[in-house]
Amino acid sequence: MKNEDTLQDRHRDILEAAELVFTTRGFAAARMDDIAETAGVAKGTLYLYFRSKQVLFVELLETRAEEYVTTLDAYLREAKSLADCLGILATLRGQLFVKNQRLAESISHSVPDFPRELQWRVWNIRRALQRPTEKALERFLPADYPVPPSQTAAIVNGAIDYLVGVCVLDGEQMVLSEVAKDIQYVLLPGLSRGRQDWAANES
Amino acid sequence: MKNEDTLQDRHRDILEAAELVFTTRGFAAARMDDIAETAGVAKGTLYLYFRSKQVLFVELLETRAEEYVTTLDAYLREAKSLADCLGILATLRGQLFVKNQRLAESISHSVPDFPRELQWRVWNIRRALQRPTEKALERFLPADYPVPPSQTAAIVNGAIDYLVGVCVLDGEQMVLSEVAKDIQYVLLPGLSRGRQDWAANES
Amino acid sequence: MKNEDTLQDRHRDILEAAELVFTTRGFAAARMDDIAETAGVAKGTLYLYFRSKQVLFVELLETRAEEYVTTLDAYLREAKSLADCLGILATLRGQLFVKNQRLAESISHSVPDFPRELQWRVWNIRRALQRPTEKALERFLPADYPVPPSQTAAIVNGAIDYLVGVCVLDGEQMVLSEVAKDIQYVLLPGLSRGRQDWAANES
């Protein structure tokens, strides 16, 4: 009988293979054959660990989201200022972005066909991915900041991800410290002023 | 012989059906049967107008991108200030880009399998979508603005699209004027200061 | 109103186009689109002259077989000897072989699917194509020739067609007088002796 560790390994190998394949081709175009081959197991073995392609996909999302959130939270806890936050977000999203982004893209397209239980799990993942940025911003935004945190978080994450994405698509060697600097330059002023500045600016 | 207009209509009907289906399911999961049914034509008719599913997808992208760029350019030409630009971008991307964004998401996954000629066409689409924001920013950014326009454009577009996307995903009734206001509040300060401010801020 | 001649022309144009296409691709792979384009008419027009692809095919076979038989009979009537016969057959089959052969090949594969009435017409064509060689041989074979004429005809026709076919396939410039000479050299002796020679040879 195989011991517990071997089973864990197999499970992890399959998830890693699935990540590679889903990331590269998207959910619909990914083939279980490819995942099996990449994982170095037989096709039937996949079904010993995951009931279906859809379950494999969702459990992969859950695993990666959890890891990502844990990492991000740990780093953001150390942040001393809004500038720190932006720097950390830019750096970590820069490192993790490509894989996660590609996975995330599959969600909106694929999930509508999933059974309800899986759809619910995906919904939870989405919520979880929002929170770290949101929590960090809450700590440092001016108390009277007029834009709600969830939407400010969307703005910040969008800015970072697109900038990283453009660099990657253009094939440029991505210099993360540059990305962080650009992000800080553009976003910091707008994130640092309270409502009275707004009023001032409007007038 | 059917008259010219009828043919044009059919062509447009199919593109609209394709837009709906590709947008909803992504390229790989979209079925030609669904597109045909949505367009109200027989399966074979699709192939009278587009040689293959891939060609239909790319020509849809081209058509929508062209429309989008034309509209955006026209509006941005009227902008009198950076605030105007951000407002226009937020409003139009909110109206037009949710769909296009979904289409765009399919690209990175699907296009690698396409024949080279189609890949090249997609590449051109990507370039075209970047330009309007870039051109508008060039007009209003301070002369000594330290972040290159292409990357500033990425930051702006990303902020807008994510914000719109979050609103849509959350199922909120999207109030575009709110979106525009939030965007202006967060981004405007950082886009308005020249290099000397940067130096000041750093110190 | 179009006059009779124009209708005849159209009919003939279509048959010629069909001959070219069926000859090139075989019955099953031939497309009505190609035949229409080759004939310079619209696809629907084909169906004004021939009820279906199968009918078009069979009527083409009938037309060409009739022409071929008429021509062959006329020439063979002039033959003064077995050598003449072989020379004439080699020359004419050499001229007509490629087209007819290709058409004939389609028959055995395609006809089983045809409706019974068309099958019967094809059967008649086959009989008709055999007869000229058979009739000519009957005139010149020794009275006591032991091999039945229909089978002798098969041997003669097979020898000629394969020889021409090999030349064509090898891409050689086919010299018909050479073909005729070879055929005569190989076949004439065996066709010229009566049964007593056979007995002699056997002993």
Next chain:
Amino acid sequence: MKNEDTLQDRHRDILEAAELVFTTRGFAAARMDDIAETAGVAKGTLYLYFRSKQVLFVELLETRAEEYVTTLDAYLREAKSLADCLGILATLRGQLFVKNQRLAESISHSVPDFPRELQWRVWNIRRALQRPTEKALERFLPADYPVPPSQTAAIVNGAIDYLVGVCVLDGEQMVLSEVAKDIQYVLLPGLSRGRQDWAANES
């Protein structure tokens, strides 16, 4: 894991089913569904053994051609005279070549659409099928025989195949010994005389 023999069997079953279907209907009209049903396997199984219909067709040709050539060579090696050769050829082509001939007929129509690599393989098959008759004739033809062996081979093969074909088409019970006798009677004299006889005959 299924044992090696079972896989071999399946492979052979499919080839036999393919032979039956391609032979009956020709390449273009043959349906993979029919081949699968005839072989007693599911449609998808065919594609585990052969990458496409075209590949299945070509590999069938290769297999049968190889068997045929091997058998023919073995028998012809034992021939003691030209009469033996003709008898052997008539008998074996009668037994083995009706099927192969039907396959061969598909080649000229279907192969032009094939990818270049498959075309090359078919070309090699054609060459291989020519050689046995040619080699045998070279041993027994008079040294000064004026017709080149490759063309003499074409004449002999054509005569045999047509005769067999006519018998089959007429639905006659084919008596192979009769066929052999007829062939020998017609062809032997012409194949036995050297060039001086030719000169004599011409005068």
Next chain:
DNA sequence: GATGAATGAGACTTCATTCAT
């Protein structure tokens, strides 16, 4: 009569899933 856009049955092929070994 002539056209050719439209149709839809049916072809090839793929791939998630199963199950005997």
Next chain:
DNA sequence: CATGAATGAAGTCTCATTCAT
């Protein structure tokens, strides 16, 4: 537990035939 051969539903695409113009 692990395997991978087998399955068959479902996808893309073709093409003979029809019919409104």
